[in-house]
Amino acid sequence: MPGQDWLEAARQAAVSIPTGCLGGSCGACEIEVNGRMVRACVATVPACPGGRLTVTLACDPHW
Numbered sequence: 520m521p522g523q524d525w526l527e528a529a530r531q532a533a534v535s536i537p538t539g540c541l542g543g544s545c546g547a548c549e550i551e552v553n554g555r556m557v558r559a560c561v562a563t564v565p566a567c568p569g570g571r572l573t574v575t576l577a578c579d580p581h582w
């Protein structure tokens with residue numbers, strides 16, 4: 520749902536997003552939303568006029 524916390528939305532979808540600081544500074548929770556990198560712990564699900572969001576987990580070898 521637009522405005523929903525990303526981590527909660529992922530949990531409801533049975534997807535685990537890795538986390539670290541939970542404050543937006545470490546980058547452990549980065550996801551890619553329609554081609555834009557987003558830190559899931561400090562962002563919310565955006566409204567999507569087209570009705571479709573493409574979300575992928577970022578792949579960081581340090582996490």
Ligand code: FES
Nearest residue numbers: 539540541546560
């Ligand atoms: S958990 Fe560290 S930036 Fe999100």
